[in-house]
């Protein structure tokens with residue numbers, strides 16, 4: 272454990288298991304919040320949510336190389352462990368698991384976890400490596416933490432469904448729950464990657480959420496799914512966004528498209544769009 276930190280930090284699976292076992296020996300319910308660090312209020316709200324259904328919360332900070340393509344931002348992804356530890360302690364977290372890549376993926380590591388179903392399409396069409404990397408690390412983390420409940424942000428809605436599917440399929444006995452997206456005053460979903468945005472990009476970024484809300488409203492009032500999606504694409508381009516990877520209105524439970532072309536069940540609108548070199552994602556319930 273790291274003594275100078277405001278909360279205990281463990282770096283190996285054995286240390287994490289021992290710390291969680293000590294809580295369990297005292298009958299404590301355990302919550303878990305996995306993160307890649309560079310924490311903001313969105314992450315801290317997940318910790319507070321976990322704290323409501325658990326006596327002790329462990330968070331992980333691990334920038335998982337397996338979920339980045341070689342062209343992506345692994346090297347420049349912000350890393351600030353001391354600050355993260357301070358923020359986590361303030362939000363009621365009791366332990367930080369911060370392993371290095373060689374601990375998570377030692378020489379000879381050969382396992383890859385692929386989840387079908389909710390990982391089809393959307394993010395996978397543009398980041399084909401992403402969910403395999405996420406599923407592999409999340410399976411490891413869930414098994415290691417052995418928590419009663421784990422909280423994942425709804426901002427990454429497709430990821431949340433993939434993780435729920437993974438836990439169900441592998442009989443991992445941790446309840447997976449979603450935490451509401453936390454937004455800046457102008458509606459921009461909080462994200463560690465927002466730090467990449469220049470001032471003009473940051474101004475435009477705030478439009479994403481509003482465009483999705485308007486498109487959702489159109490679909491809710493009876494517009495065809497394709498019409499509402501097309502309108503949103505146009506509105507994002509007009510607002511100053513670059514490439515729009517997708518805008519999609521899908522069934523909320525499994526992200527399947529609406530066969531009849533109109534919303535006839537609980538739905539979610541999801542989008543990914545670029546501002547300069549930064550890719551933003553967001554989603555809303557209809």
Ligand code: PAF
Nearest residue numbers: 305306307335405408427
């Ligand atoms: O959402 C994230 O921060 C990451 O994808 C996760 C779940 C921590 C896995 O690396």
